[in-house]
Amino acid sequence: MLRKTFLVAFGLILVCATTPSLAAADPIVVTSGNTVADGDEPAFGTHLEGKGLNFTAREFAGGDLPCVGGLCLPGDSIDFSTEGTVTSFDPALVGGVTTPMAEARLVFSVAKAQLPTELSGLFSVTLLTPFTMRGESRHLTWMARRCFLALW
Amino acid sequence: MDGATLFSRPLVGRGVTRASFDVSPDGLNLFFVEHVFEDSAPVPEPGTLLLLATGLGAIVWRALNRSSNAVARLQKWGVYGR
Numbered sequence: 072m073l074r075k076t077f078l079v080a081f082g083l084i085l086v087c088a089t090t091p092s093l094a095a096a097d098p099i100v101v102t103s104g105n106t107v108a109d110g111d112e113p114a115f116g117t118h119l120e121g122k123g124l125n126f127t128a129r130e131f132a133g134g135d136l137p138c139v140g141g142l143c144l145p146g147d148s149i150d151f152s153t154e155g156t157v158t159s160f161d162p163a164l165v166g167g168v169t170t171p172m173a174e175a176r177l178v179f180s181v182a183k184a185q186l187p188t189e190l191s192g193l194f195s196v197t198l199l200t201p202f203t204m205r206g207e208s209r210h211l212t213w214m215a216r217r218c219f220l221a222l223w
Numbered sequence: 224m225d226g227a228t229l230f231s232r233p234l235v236g237r238g239v240t241r242a243s244f245d246v247s248p249d250g251l252n253l254f255f256v257e258h259v260f261e262d263s264a265p266v267p268e269p270g271t272l273l274l275l276a277t278g279l280g281a282i283v284w285r286a287l288n289r290s291s292n293a294v295a296r297l298q299k300w301g302v303y304g305r
Contacts, residue, residue, distance in 0.1 A: 101236030
């Protein structure tokens with residue numbers, strides 16, 4: 072009797088513990104791709120790949136860039152954290168489902184990087200700093216695609 | 224556009240931000256910035272590990288219990304050595 076009670080209680084705990092993860096959609100991990108913005112020319116792009124994910128947009132998934140227009144100075148600490156929404160005009164694969172139009176809202180948290188203090192003899196400087204990203208992809212209906220393309 | 228959303232999925236990722244600057248006598252001007260994603264294997268949460276360990280423990284406990292019961296039964300029937 073005690074053993075049956077234990078098994079029932081264990082089963083209930085197992086069900087209760089796993090139900091929230093079943094109910095909530097697991098996040099898709101972006102395993103490769105990039106989002107890039109050129110400071111001088113309007114060359115932008117976002118490409119995301121992962122399990123059941125293939126998303127391409129001709130936009131930069133971020134807001135205003137630092138050190139564009141206004142120059143930065145040696146020794147400045149720069150925060151490249153940014154967020155933005157990009158739209159795929161071509162069919163995108165999100166969560167294993169092909170959709171005619173999709174949006175991705177991405178939030179980048181980038182570790183602050185410091186420019187070198189001594190620049191004599193240098194023509195260019197490249198900084199590398201880690202980031203984490205969280206976001207959300209939205210599948211849009213055909214009606215939204217037609218409206219969007221009409222407005223575009 | 225929000226009203227036309229069919230459904231949504233959360234996204235996560237990590238990687239390296241690469242920023243390139245042109246150096247001029249007045250300072251530095253951003254040439255380009257790129258967030259490059261890297262493959263990040265999901266790390267199991269402590270709760271998941273605890274759940275897995277509990278499940279495995281229960282399976283082992285049950286298997287051991289069954290085998291000891293089986294031995295006792297065989298001994299009772301005189302099939303297994305006394």
